[in-house]
Amino acid sequence: MKSIKENNNNTKNKRAMDLKLLSISSVIILLVIVIAANILFDKLLGGPLTFDFSATHKNSISKKTEEFIDTIPDGTSIRIVGLFDLPASLEHDPLEYIAPLLEAYDNYAGDKIKVEYINPSKYPSIIKELDPSGSYDLKSGYYVVKNGEKIAIVDPYDCFSYDSSYDYAVPTAVLAEYTFSNTINNLLSEKVKHAYFVSGLQEDPGYEMKSILTALGCESKSINVSGDFTIPDDCDILFLNGINADIPESVMLKLDEYIAKGGKVIVSVNYYSNTSEKYENLNKSLAKVNLYIEDCLIEENDPSYVLSADYYESYVDITDEFKGFTDKDQLHSGFPRSIRVCDAPLDYVSTYPVLTTSDKAKAVNVEGGFLQYMNEGKYNIGMYATYDDGNANPEVFVFGTNNLTADSYISGYGYSDQNVLFIRGCVRRMLSIAPEESLDIPSYPVDSHAIDKDRATSTSITVTALIFIAIIPLALIICATVVYNRRKHL
Amino acid sequence: MTAIFKREFLSFFRNPVGYVVIALFSFISGVYFVNMLMNISVDISLEIISLRSFFIIIVPIVTMGLFSEDRKKGTEVLYYTNPITMFDVVAGKFLAAMSLIFVMFINVFIHMIVTKAFGGVVGAGDFGAAIVFFFLAALFVAIGCFASALTDSQIISALLCFLFILVIQMLSTFASFLNSSVSSVLILMNVDSEKANAFGSGLADVISWLDPFVKTQRFRFGVFGVAPLFFCLSMAVFFLYLTFRMLEKKRWSQR
Known part of the structure; x- marks a missing residue:
């Protein structure tokens, strides 16, 4: 009898051990399979x-x-x-x-x-x-x-x-x-081009423009007007970007020299940032390429061109010569100055209007009165100048609006905006960069989770808060209490 | 399995636990949502990410009684004597707990609707975060089931589940701590600093690989990967199998 009991116990113990072994080994095998499958999944798929x-x-x-x-x-x-x-x-x-x-x-x-x-x-x-x-x-x-x-x-x-x-x-x-x-x-790419931004003239920081130039294969640097101002020999393009102060005479001389050597320059100014600035020295330099920046603000009076109620934000037409730079025929302009041919033009310089207003635009001075010699008509907001003789031709773009190069505009409208595409076209033309040499990859907006302020009024937010923070949780707690009271004796 | 699921799911509403958990979740999610509304910027995915931190409280409450209560009352014998498999029991209870999580999550769906009504954006990232929420919930509920199957005390079961989830939530912190401490120790032992750092980083990478939060973080940005979901699901299956084995062990136990 005793031996039968012992035998039974031994059988039970053996079965228990077998089950334990099966249990542990199956868990280990499954764990190994899970980890291996995850590693494989990660690597392969x-x-x-x-x-x-x-x-x-x-x-x-x-x-x-x-x-x-x-x-x-x-x-x-x-x-x-x-x-x-x-x-x-x-x-x-x-x-x-x-x-x-x-x-x-x-x-x-x-x-x-x-x-x-x-x-x-x-x-x-x-x-x-x-x-x-x-x-x-x-x-x-x-x-x-x-x-x-x-x-x-x-x-x-x-x-x-x-x-x-x-x-x-x-x-x-x-x-x-x-x-x-x-x-x-x-x-x-084999060759990197160099763009220089003139600083120290209360100019636009030009961060966005520098980023655009990087995409065009240009390294950007700044040169300050103070001290010994020189334009480096490796300068492929010079920017006077959104300047609000006139250039000093020393800079004027260097700029004259640079232009005479066939330099490429892009100048952008507007009227809004510094209404009293006449850019006398800059105009003297620009006179070498027959251009002149007017001391007046252009007011657009054609309703189909006007972008805002104050007439100073408007569309401007791209002239036929420069239409290939963008898909559209018009760009945005804001608080522009007019650019015209200087009073004593040189015969070996050719100038071309780049951006023009409608026929109904007017030029006004800082007091708001009409200038006598500039009444209703078509004004140039951007002009281009070059020499005709074919050797070491300088190229100069002068824009009377900052909307093509300013950080405030580019950051607001993005890199796919027509103004940005246009200025890219200008740089490409000056530096002879074929479109396929640069990558125009569009930017996209940073994720925004803003809600409509008109719909999310303080009343509607208060009601929503009341519902989600107070009414729903309280109703559920009341349900819990009722259920507890009903079932506590069961 | 349907009968088990039905019984378990309804049992959440036959005692205060279900209501309290949903009330708690509603309140917490409501606070997050209203806070964002007040800032006129509602990012539902951020709300969901924040709510994931409360798994550590919610999941133990939901799962603590799943198996331990039956064991305490002795009703577990019904599972052994009725014509159902242990798989049905485990799957039924697991699905019941998941359904309760889904009911809780209806709050967030309502928040999405309100956000749209207020002119906000509900995008792929938000749905990605919601999907991840459920897969992580599945993993943690499976862990909760296992913790509940280990003991007949609901409190101990909840504590065990809390500890398991805490360890998982701390994996990244632990990995970076291990990285710096192992590297420092090796450097003290005159091992080349770059080699020591490489060893520490390798160790940290291994631990981080196990962190489901790190694996699934990019869903929020609209990156949908099948591998992180597979990880959560396979780990959930593993813990459910552990639960199954625990019940089987008790079934055939000599005592």
Whole structure:
């Protein structure tokens, strides 16, 4: 009897052990399968089974960039190195707009483009590896784009366009793809052009214009009018961008010299920013190319041209000579000055109107009275001048409005606006850049979650707050109390 | 399974737990929503992301009684003696808890409608965040089921579930802590600093790989990936299998 009991116990123990073993081994096997399946899924299908459903497709590269990457020769190896640790969470971080996009570059380009994040505080050797000669001041927090020996540095904050009408930076548009594609394009191109912005004349900062020039393969630098002002020999194009003060005489002489040597200049001024400025020295220089900036404000009186109630924001027509720069025939102009041929024109200079008003425009002076010699008629808001003789021809565009080059306009209207396309066309013409040499990748707006202020009145918000914070939770708590009271004795 | 699901789901509303949990969720989501409304900028995905932090409170309340209560009352024997499989029991209870989470989430759907009515934007990112919410909920409810199957005390079950979710929520923090501490220790042991940092980062990457919050964060930006959802789902299946094994163990236990 005892042996039968022992036998039963042994059988039970054996069965229990078998079950335990089965249980533990099945759990371990399942865990291994789950982990292995996830690793495989991540590696093999993680990329193909990821979709960008965002409204602006901000996480994926555009067709234009794909086509550009396709043109990169095989064997090219471009490294995009973020000199920082990629944060685990991208919430409320500008990298939200950059990191997923760069992954898309990496995924699409294969071996041609490799994106990495290496923090130099942990791996100091990365600085030496990227910049062996130490010519660039590489620092944490930036992206470095490297092709062979050539390096370009991209600040993540440069991947946005900002509204400059605030005291603080308010991002309005995302330029991440625009910036990176054009940086790579510039690194691959043989020759980089140089644009110089004259500073110290209460000018527009020109951040947006510099970004546009980068896309055209131009490196931008500033030269201040104070001290020993010289225009560098490598200057391919000179900008007097939204200046509100006249140039000093020393600058005038250098500018004359630069123009005489066949320099390319873009000048933009308007009337609104400095009504009393007559630009006497600048006009003396411009007289070398037969141009003159008027001291008057153009008032548009044709209703089909007027954009705002004060007549000073209006459409301007693009003349036939320059129509190919954009798809449209008209651009936006704001508080413009008129540009005309100077009083004693030189016979070897040719001038062309670029932007014109309607026939019903009027010129007014600062007091609001009509100028006697300029009544109703067509005015030039932009003019172009060059020499006829064919050797070392200078080219000068003068615009009486800042709406083509100013940060406030470009950040508000974006890089796909007609004014921006037009100024790009002007630069391309001056620097002889073929359209296919630059990548016009459109920007897109930063995600906005704003609601309609007219609908979200204080009353409607109060009612909504009352419903969601008080009435619904309270009603549910009352239900809970009733249920509890009814069932507590069961 | 339908019978189990029905019984469990209705049981949430036959005692105050279901109402209290929904009231709590409504209040918290309402506070977030109204706060955004007052700022004239409503980002529903941000609300959903913020609500994910409350899984640590809500899921233990929802799941604490799923198995432990039956065990305490002795009604679990009904599952063993009735012609149903343990799979039906686990799946039924899991789906009941998920349904309660869905009922809670109706609040957020109402917020979406109100946002549209106020002229706001409800986009792919918001729906992505909602999808992730449910997949994460599935993972945490499965963990809650497992915690509930471990003990016959609802309090201990809730505490265990709380701890499991806390550990998962802290994975990123833990990974970065481990990264810096391991690197520092190795550097102190005269290991080359770059090699030490590489080892620390590798370790941190392995731990971060297990973090479902990091894996799913890009849904909010409109990036829909199947791999992160597969991760949540497969982990949920694993924890449900653990629950199933726990019940099977009790079924065939000698004591």
